[in-house]
Amino acid sequence: MAVEEEGLRVFQSVKIKIGEAKNIPPYPGPNRMRDCYCTVNLDQEEVFRTKIIEKSLCPFYGEDFYCEIPRSFRHLSFYIFDRDVFRRDSSIGKVAVKKEDLQKYHGKDTWFQLQPVSADSEVQGKVHLELRLSEVITDSGVISHKLATRVLECQGLPIVNGQCDPYAAVSLLGPSRSEAKKTKVKRKTNNPQFEEVFYFEVTRPLSYTKRQFDVEEEDVDKLALRVDLWNASNLKFGDEFLGGVRVPLRALGQAGVHDAWYFLQPRENGGKTVKVEELGSLRLNIVYTEDHVFPSEHYTPLRDLLLQSANVGPVSASTAHILGEVCREKQEAAIPLVRLFLHYGKIVPFISAIAHAEVNRTQDPNTIFRGNSLTSKCIDETMKLAGMHYLQVTLKPIIDEICAEHKPCEIDPVKLKESENLETNRENLRHYVDRIFSVITTSGVRCPTVMCDIFFSLRESAATRFEVDQDVRYTAVSSFIFLRFFAPAILSPNLFHLRPHHPDPATSRTLTLISKTIQTLGSLAKSKSANFKESYMAAFYDYFNEQKYADAVKNFLDLISTSGKWDQKSIETPIMLKEGSVKLTIKRVDGKGSKGTKGRFMIKRAQGRNRFGMKNFKKRWFRLTNHEFTYHKTKGEGALCSIPIENILAVERLEEESFKMKNMFQVIQPERALYIQANNCVEARDWIDILTKVSQCNRKRLSTYHPSAYLNGHWLCCKLSADAAPGCTPCTGGLPANIQLDVDGDRETERIYSLFSTYMTKLIKMQEACGSKSVYDGPEQEEYSSFVIDDPQETYKTLKLIVSAVQTLEQQHTKYKRDKFKKTKIGSQEHPIGDKSFQCYIRQQSESSTYSI
Secondary structure (H helix, E strand, O other): OOEEEOOEEEEEEEEEEEEEEEOOOOOOOOOOOOOEEEEEEEOOEEEEEOOOEOOOOOOEEEEEEEEEEOOOOOEEEEEEEEEOOOOOEEEEEEEEEEHHHHHHHEOOEEEEEOEOOOOOOOOOOEEEEEEEEEEEEOOOOOEEEEEEEEEEEEEOOOOEOOEOOEEEEEEEEEOOEEEEEEOOOOOOOOOOEEEEEEEEEEEOOOOOOOOOOOOOHHHHHHOEEEEEEEEOOOOOOOOEEEEEEEEEHHHHOOOOEEEEEEEOEOOOOOOOOOOHHHOOEEEEEEEEEEEEEOOHHHHHHHHHHHHOHHHOOOHHHOHHHHHHHHOOOHHHHHHHHHHHHHHOOOHHHHHHHHHHHHHHHOOOHHHOOOOOOHHHHHHHHHHHHHOHHHHHHHHHHHHHHHHHHOOOOOOOOOOOOOOOOHHHHHHHHHHHHHHHHHHHHOOHHHOOHHHHHHHHHHHHHHHHHOOOOOOHHHHHHHHHHHHHHHHHHHHOHHHHOOOOOOOOHHHHHHHHHHHHHHHHHHHOOOOOHHHOOOHHHHHHHHHHOOHHHHHHHHHHHHHHOOOOOOOOOOOOOOOEEEEEEEEOEEEEOOOOOOOOOOEEEEEEOOOOOOOOOHHHOEEEEEEEEOOEEEEEOOOOOOEEEEEEHHHOOEEEEOOHHHOOOOOEEEEEOOOOEEEEEOOOHHHHHHHHHHHHHHOOOOOOOOOEEOOOOEEOOEEOOOOOOOOOOOOOEEOOOOOOOOOOOOOOHHHHHHHHHHHHHHOHHHHHHHHHHHHHHHHOOOOOOHHHOOOOOOOHHHHHHHHHHHHHHHHHHHHHHHHHHHHHHHHOOOOOOOOOEOOOOHHHHHHHHHHHHHHHO
16 A cells, blocks of 8 residues: 655555564473564554464464565564463564665575563554743742643554553653652543643742843753553553653753654663573565655656567666666566566567567477576566466465475485385375376466467577477476476465465475375476485386376466467366455444355454444454355354355445444445454555455446445535435555455566666676677677676667666656755654654754744
8 A cells, every 4th residue: 555745655665574583482391492483564553463382482374474564664673572371472582673674684684683562562563742831930930830641642552462541741850859740541542632732830049130031051961751641451560661851951942832643662671681691693685665656657767668678679678687687686577577567468479479589599308498598577577467366276275285294205214204104105195296296287278368479479489499309399398387387386376376375394395295196297308306315206207207297287287378278267166365364353233134254353343232242243354265255153063144246346445434443344245344453564455455346347337436335324525414425535455356466567667666776886887888889899808797688789778778867767756855854844743753863853943943044
């Protein structure tokens, strides 16, 4: 989700690899091992959880997480929890990275020391304060000063144990002061409106005779205002600290007035004293990206250059190919290029052009597409995007079965457990390989059209280049569909969204053995057993050394390399699109039996109850397939309710004020709307996206909707009383019908600009290489040898256009940053004062005063 900033869209995303933890402190009981899992949090809002690694003090997670960040945040945090025998979770330690520090760790494997977790350090939110110092003459004629402190409101306070009943404690701090006053408690809100004023006397020395108001410097240095936020608790342990701020009175300045927002801060020395090294450490790889996307017309020159790439001769002189040449890793270039070309329907001609050029440079048919070239990376990325649904249909059921059954499949005699039988294990493994081989080789009709078109192009280029080799037309395709698509998905199903988490070690070993066998079966190599380094694998492969397997592979490859003939939507079997155990809440407008969801727990309003009572909500298990949206009393039970996908008319967010609940959305049907609350903002966005995508082609989709609920006889948004009144707000919609693709062309062009900007020195060096090749016909200089330049003159022309387009966009970004810096007001609601920005605020106020004078 983008945040609009003066005509600019800002996107935030984060990609995290959670590696492993080490040196976790042992459990204090006789069994010293722990069962640990890790969570990813935006501030204190959990958005991802790994699986539990049992009986380990050095748990390996090996899990990846990616999400678009739909809101502002201060910290990206990671918590390690231990689950005890009573299924209670206790925190061991945490890693909290400030948003402004994320770039320090960008793309690097980093070990972070776990820090203690205490209530005093779990702080989020901000507070709005107004301070005013006024001069007062007492009855005795003595001049004194009173400080009026107005606590206006707070936003985004943490929720403690499912509730937030905040109040503020205000104190004036000084050498001999400890006055404290409290606001009223605001019940059941983490965005309290206090609007209370407190007065504190600030007495002047008797020698003070100045008529013009001015605060003496030595007094200011000694006084500060302290505002602490607390959660009023009914528990015997007392109230919980939510955060606080300390405001030195010198913030009042010459005007004697200070009105600002502050980020709440942890209490100093609030937590227990724990040596950091005693808590262990966590290995993470964090890639945080912030894209600032201008209106579309700004990208026209660069976008046009990119989209013309397939028509440039030679293709090595095209803008897209040059991007692959200058990037450090081909993958960097492939990701935005593929998404951009898919968005504009140009992916097949582009990949056909670069693949044809690569085939013509290949001398040995046995090495075709074996390197990490731009061609191979672009095809990999295309398969991941266009083929994800195909993978779900083909592999997910059998992968789920393998993970659930835990059948022993180890065939290495050295690794065999005493209780296992080698022949039984071989039979188990053979059974799984046969089934997976069968589902793959009979799935050709469901292969996405765009993949078939690309495979057709690869096959034709390879067959033309190596006419003598009869198998090259097959190996050119199998090197992608088996080696780079099916085999990796079997090996690491969590990376391809076939499983929520990395499999346990035994299952992972089974999948490794299956993946190796399937990869070899698909390779059509002349000597099969020679492909295995391990003798036990060569012996196992003898089971499959039959012509029927080779024939099945060739028939499958023939089928998927037939251009444009098959449609992946001709699927009859319901396919599970989303399932899990995340808690959601669901609210229904009436008491009738509507239906809804994807494999998660939700809470459904009971019939005949008071609309706002807690008894109106019940947990339900939800499932979403490509056919229907259902909910169940518990996982595995029959559906209590079902909504056919064709009955979903729109899926939109629901405004918070409807039920005073965050992260709500609505599934609109012909007769009623279903109101649902997700656990967190990322989960809500995921639900809205997947439901919108699967229902995108419905003929009766709405063009308008009501962003608020229908309650008490009228719509809260437009106040119309008719429950069937047409919507008052345009539907967002606009997502492509293909549920794998949700591409913003301008955002991808902005990312490509960022890459060109990053590698500008390489662009300049490539220009120099073109000049060198044009005037010097001798051996190529070593510093230019890494570039593929088939036509120096054409390549130079393209480079000149690229540099011009990138420099124009660079100027736009520079102007935006300069203008934003000028308009940034520290202490505003958008830019609260933090622990390091108070001095910046003072300097900004000082400069503002000087300018005014």
